[in-house]
Amino acid sequence: MLLRWCASLLALAASLLAQPAGAATVQVHPGQDLQAAITAAAPGDTVEVQRGHYRVNLRIDKALTLRGVGRPTLSGGQVGDTIRITASDVVVEGLIVRDSGHSLKDQNAGIYVYPGAHRAVVRHNELTYNLFGLWIEKANDVRVLHNTITGLRDVNSSQRGNGVQLYNTTGARIEGNHISFVRDALYVDVSHHAVFRGNRLHHSRYGTHYMNSYYNLWEDNDTYANRGGLALMEVRDQVVRNNRAYNNSDHGIMLRTLQDSVIENNVVDGNNRGFFIYDVEYITLRGNLVARNTVGVHLSAGSKNNQVDGNDFIANREQVRYVGARDERWGTRRGNYWSNYLGWDRDGNGVGDVPYEANDMVDRLTWRHPAIKLLLASPAVQALRLVGQQFPVLRVPTVVDPQPRMQPNQPQRNFQRDTQPSPH
Secondary structure, eight states: OHHHHHHHHHHHHHHHHHSOTTOOEEEEOTTSOHHHHHHHOOTTOEEEEESSEEEOOEEEOSSOEEEEESOOEEEOTTSSOSEEEOSSSOEEESOEEEOOOOOTTTTOEEEEEOTTOTTOEEESOEEESOSEEEEEESOOSOEEESOEEEOOTTSOGGGSOOSEEEEEEESOEEESOEEESSSEEEEEEEEESOEEESOEEESSSEEEEEESOEEEEEESOEEESSSEEEEEEEEEEEEEESOEEESOSSEEEEEEEEESOEEESOEEESOSEEEEEEEEESOEEESOEEESOSEEEEEESSOBSOEEESOEEESOSEEEEEOOSSOEEOOSSSOOEETTOOOOOTTOSSBOSSOEETTOHHHHHHHHOGGGGGGTTSHHHHHHHHHHHHOGGGOOOOEEESSOBSSOSSOOOOOOOOOSOOOO
């Protein structure tokens, strides 16, 4: 009992020591000088901004909380950054932050988190009509949580900034944000050990443009109505799981120069290309639903040594578009499901008795002459497919699944689809 009482006393003492002595709450009303209140505040104080409109270009250079009460609006007047954070341990919450400058050269942002401003927290804000919503540079363990970020809707994509830009960071958590009408909703460069979860990213060039970054988790995000959904480029050691990429005018998920990663249980539906896989090695691609894309998977540039198993390829106009010098074997452990597989399963074990070959002679004929699809179940067309397999001169290198599944590996998951076309 004495030991338990001592432990509780120590915990209480540690909690009291962690709190700034004499932390105060300062209220600012419309017409008052918000910057002066921040300048006068002590580290650890809370500055509460009451509902109203404030024309400011704030600089926060000490650890404090800037909190909106009743959703006040902070406008930068289209000059510079609306809020600039230069100190560690700053919290910004409950505000409408808008009207940064429009200089791409100066990287104007609604909220600019400067190098060294570690552990900044930006949550439950609305950032609108800024060039960049959030620019975060060389600041570690930043939290960007449950914000709505909308860019410059009335200008071309190339003249917009990004929704959230991460550069040279470690340990960021970007969760629950709704980002649209920017250049790239999330732009991630040289940023490691980050978590991106539960974001909705749409009507932009890329939902996410992601480069030179390692050991990150991309989970439960929606990317739709963009030019490209998720683009992973020059990265390794990624986990991409339980996401939905749909109705993007180019690709759902691009994997380019990627190694040692797991891509699993994603829904990639209704894009021009579901997966675009280029120069990828030693990844695991499993449990994904790839459905109703013009091309299910575009595979090229020496992508090999990958484990592709347990995926469902359903109703893609072209299941696989493969550019290579030799066959690529997928499904060597448990097989994939192919909705256009015409083989049989005499022993009833759920696995096709003949391998599935993408882009065989029959596939190529049906692309040129769609009316042939009326005859796909006929013995003559099946015989033609077997002839193509037996005579190498009639076939080209392709993806081969030696044990295709006769039924989908998982039930098709339902999700809300945005029917608006991509602006690009």
